[in-house]
Amino acid sequence: MTTALIALGQALIGGIPKIIAAIKAGKKYEDIKLSDFVSSDAVEAVKRAIGKAESFEDKFKG
Amino acid sequence: MRKIIQSMVLVSAVSLGCASTPKGKAIQLVVASDAAADEISTGYEAYVEAKVAECDAKLDPEKNTKEDAKDCLGIASSDDGKRLLKVMESLVAVQLAIKIAVECESNPLKVPEAFRANCIDGQKADWGALAASLTSVWQELAPFFEAVRGVTGGK
Numbered sequence: 745m746t747t748a749l750i751a752l753g754q755a756l757i758g759g760i761p762k763i764i765a766a767i768k769a770g771k772k773y774e775d776i777k778l779s780d781f782v783s784s785d786a787v788e789a790v791k792r793a794i795g796k797a798e799s800f801e802d803k804f805k806g
Numbered sequence: 807m808r809k810i811i812q813s814m815v816l817v818s819a820v821s822l823g824c825a826s827t828p829k830g831k832a833i834q835l836v837v838a839s840d841a842a843a844d845e846i847s848t849g850y851e852a853y854v855e856a857k858v859a860e861c862d863a864k865l866d867p868e869k870n871t872k873e874d875a876k877d878c879l880g881i882a883s884s885d886d887g888k889r890l891l892k893v894m895e896s897l898v899a900v901q902l903a904i905k906i907a908v909e910c911e912s913n914p915l916k917v918p919e920a921f922r923a924n925c926i927d928g929q930k931a932d933w934g935a936l937a938a939s940l941t942s943v944w945q946e947l948a949p950f951f952e953a954v955r956g957v958t959g960g961k
Contacts, residue, residue: 786844786848790890793851793855793887794888796858800879801872802872803875804871804874806871
């Protein structure tokens, strides 16, 4: 169990440097953004999808 | 992120022995929501494209309104897409809180100072509140997951 806990601690510390960098840059914990943690490709894919939906919606009257 | 989650599952399996506690539930929800978020982020664009094509065939810009278009798109509408981004942000925040909570209990001295306020008395975590927060986020994420699964076939 001790080994597993050490592995967890290492994984956690290794997994959050971006978040810590964001905190050091002045962001509050509550203000952490998706792009700080999730890959930019995934975020961009959702943003592209929003753009495609908006383009379609804009073909119609207000 | 997946490696972190796998480590959490490993520790939970060792230290809990069951998932009926708030902590066990929180860990289970992290795993489920993390997998769902991965699938949504890769499948949502294809889902929106399919819905746009479907609605393009159904609606006439000369006769229908923008509201009709949004209604037809449903969860693929731009409003819902923006909501998805916000839900994913919430998911990341709650997942992070849970990861910190795990560390509060396993290695509190290594919790970064900025996050120490998340540890009760320096080393306990409010697992009930964390599980409730994640359940709430999961409920918002679920409709997107179900919609995208129809396109990706659960891949």
